[in-house]
Amino acid sequence: MICSYCEATTDGGHFCSACKRLQPVAQGTDYFAFLSLPKKLRLDEAALEKTFYALSRQFHPDYFMNASDAERLASMERSSLLNDAYRTLREPLQRTKYLLALEGYKEAEKKSPPADLLEEVFELNMQVEELKAAKKMGDADELLEARSALEEALAHLNDKLKELDERLFKFFDQWDSAIDNATIATQKKPLLDQMSELMSHRAYIGNLVRDIKEELY
């Protein structure tokens, strides 16, 4: 990499090793590389926060008010990339989505519920309608009944989400150890396929939960 100010050869870090000026962001920099992290899914969130704060102190536009236009732009780009990276990677589900996208998987929400939830979702839709009707009629008893039925269903769906998350985290471990053991080349596709499938189920249920919450609260 060549420094965009002094044309010295840099080590590709955030600052030029020679003139110490903040470098513009190279096109296509991914979040893991930007934060010098391996592409692993288990991540020490406290350490990530520390990195985020430390880099914020280096890049933030507050500290570049009197710098050249180019450095101010670099500060803005690097800060926003840092913020985007931190926001995405600190949260396991966002992290998974990001890795899948990086590997060329399109985010897709299942249009139909997972087989084991088919009946439940059907039932649920009816309960939502009942709640709406009860709200409209203003019938206190009906409303209470519809609410408690939905709350129960909501609790069950949340359990289901937890169960999916447990399964996802098992994939995390498999993915990370495949990287550690250098077997990632052969395991990559099946692992990503399974995670992608799981994530789309999760998205379906997640939307369901959101819709119910909207009705309830």
Add this chain to the structure above:
Amino acid sequence: MPRIELSLTGRPKSGRVVGIDLGTTNSLVAFMGDDAPQVIRGANDDALVPSIVFYDQEKKRLLIGEEARQRLITEPRKAIYSVKRFMGKGSFDVQEDLTLVPFQIAEGSEQVIRFQMGDKVFTPPEISAFILRELKERASIFFGEEVTRAVITVPAYFNDAQRQATKDAGHLAGLEVLRIVNEPTAASLAYGIDKRNEGLVAVYDLGGGTFDISILKLKDGIFEVLATNGDTHLGGDDIDNRLIAFVLEAIEQQTGKRVEQDPAAFQAVRNAVIAAKHELSNAESATIKIQLDSGEAFTHEITRADFTQRIADIIERTMQPCKQALRDADLNTEQIDEVVLVGGSTRIPLVRQRVKELFKREPHTELNPDEVVALGAAIQADILAGGSRDLLLLDVTPLSLGIETMGGVVAKIINRNSTIPASMAEHFTTWVDNQTGIDIHVVQGERELVEDCRSLARFTLKGIAPQPAGLPRIEVRFMIDANGILTVSAKDLRTQQQQSIEVKPSYGLTDEQVEKMLLDSYQFAEEDIRKRQVIEARTEADIVKRAAEKALMERGQELLGEDEQATVRQAIQELEEAMRGDDHLLIRNKIKELDEASHHLAELIMDNAVSAALKNRDVADVAEQGK
């Protein structure tokens, strides 16, 4: 050696950056002292400048602050207050507000409100600029140097248009606005500066016109905002309006007359209820006293219990945003370590009680709630000026940013509560062959449909080379900067060329309009008026003088007697002398005298020219003309 730049007013330019709280009701300016931020007081030792602008039509003069407040009572039609509520809004947005204030709206207010003040029309950024100018002057007098750089605070829940309008106001006031800072975040800086606290802090900010709640995480000098929420249309004004409505009703019962049509009576009512509201923060009861035009007096005793009951639903409206912010931060109330109260309306006992109940702890009120935001802004100003690097504010964007997709549905590209600066790149292509432009509609808000969100701007990507549909690949980068203001850039991915973008803000002023206003605004700097008048008079004098000299030299000898020639020469000389001074009235006088002295000569030249013209023409021509 330090470079000293001279400004128009002759004061050296200051390197200082001040912090300004541009409030709905009051505004103030502060700076970072040796070890603590400090509010800059005016001549009467007052920290607050009422955010009121009064236009004195006879004297062509603007009054700002306390002076304006006094005139507001007697001549309410020429004053604007609570202008912050109108920033970044179109007339459609503010129909309800307009029923509560005596302001007249001029034509063409759809995208930017235009207030009619006597024979003048001003937009909200201009009104705000007058207030900022006053604060700038206050700071410049204090330092003996021209202050030109500032940090200005806005409600955290302000949208893009409202932030941009505030920035425009700063620009119009001759200030370089280094940063737009969110009020609750600024307040947290003021509270956190000397306490090396770590933990989770909730800032509850209920001001004159807006409500904000921000949840922050403090750690190692970093103030990280986790979530923010609020209502830019909720504050002390609403409480006042509630009481005004009640009093108007009561007056009608007593006298059989509605008095709100009389602007002076309306202001008397408004002042009386505000005074009562303030009193009720300390006393158990207050008396609302109004002297009516009819000579009658209206008196009503209001108890705190009655007051509390009347405003309970208004205060209750602050609870939902608090809960939402906590949810967004993924926290519950028990996890919050400290609660801080900001804004004049948090003096109301009911507010304190409700906040205490919600967060289950006693809120902090050590710092003056009117001053704390300006003090925080001063700290941020110091950081930006290169002073302190101990503290760093990481703020968030309060509203999601999205673009319109097929069927009027919003595709979110940057979610609310994302740390700023934040950016997102989206790819666009063409729909039909040889399409050379792409329209993009950017909106702000949380709803699914475009019509339920706030239109922010329309962009046109232009100059796309004609190609089959779907072939061009344009990357548009949406960036929300550290001010919470959107900037957009576009790049053709095939050619790596930056693409030109034409931006039409949906609400607010274009850059050209701001520049024009900037020029227009000079007429209110008295110094500039005088200068301009002198320059204009001199320019005109020069034209008149040249014409007289030319006529005298070419035709004087031929057409005028010796005496008359001397009179004209004398008048020219006197004008020259006046032009060397800078009394524009004297110059105008001498122009008039020269006009009179050379009048006869001009007539003679004209007559000569007419007869010469006739002489040279055929009789037929003249006859033709006469038909």
